[in-house]
Amino acid sequence: MTQVATPDEARDPLMIAEQWKNEGKDVAIATVVETWGSAPRPAGSHLVIDADGNFHGSVSGGCVEGAVVAEAVDIISSGTPRMLEFGVADETAWQVGLSCGGRIRVFVERLG
């Protein structure tokens, strides 16, 4: 729960995604769809990314955003949604740093 009565247009990832799309940008939306353990952001959290790698929002505490942004840029060009999984059980994910002990699944899709 936040302290604002309506979504903050300047910081809300989904509002920003809409605005970017209206400006003619290509956009991907990443959503946390499942968490295990001490994942820092709950299911439903969003990261939105444009084709240049600009992003807003978060899907973790800053640990895996870099990897999600890189995948998102691919997904923007291919148009095929993808499920990403990060966690301590995954060597690659360990490298990108979800060291808090949690595991998350992130669904990344292109807007439009």
Place this chain on the structure above:
Amino acid sequence: MDPTVLNTLNAERRARRAAILVTDLGDGSSRIVRESDTVAGGLGEATRQAFRTGRSQAIEVDGRTLFLNAHLPPPRIVIVGAVHISQALAPMARLAGFDVEIIDPRTAFATPERFPEVDLHAEWPQDVLGRKPLDAFTALAAVTHDPKIDDFPLLSALEAGCFYVGALGSRKTHAKRVERLLSQGATQAQIDRIRAPIGLDIAASSPAEIAVAVLAQIVQALRTRGTERAETAAAE
């Protein structure tokens, strides 16, 4: 995601209406479910639960994996009356995660010194609510027990379907209030939704204790929205 789905979702959120974005994680297709929509089967049950709890999660329905992202407006509490109870209720409610606003046209009560860091309106409720209407995700607590101040926002809250409507006053005060509200067009079903005497019965005595009872009752109303338990609680 189809851009029109995102635009619809954002429009619902701007209007402070609850919406659930349902995404098929297999093919990426998505749709919006509003609280007034009738959805059958397992998905219907899951969306009703998501509207109540605000929890987002993936579910399995008919062999498909669906992600339900619940977008509930942040709950707020409008307190009518800048009284002693409100001085305790406002900071407690903020700690519990609510947006808080206080309305009281009596400028001797509604002072920033008595209510630091609170969204305070030293105006008549009709003026404030005209600009910023009540809605289903707002709780209204009327605590002046002055008909001139409390009656209008109580009627507005019943009309707007506020998830909680509470009014301070003894049973005798409330009986007179009910007569007035009925004569002003409220239905008996609406009247039955008013929690009066206000607050859960914890034998509260001091203004701060009454604030605890009111806040607990508001949390109960929020977390049991649309369930039988909510109706039972209101009828008690």
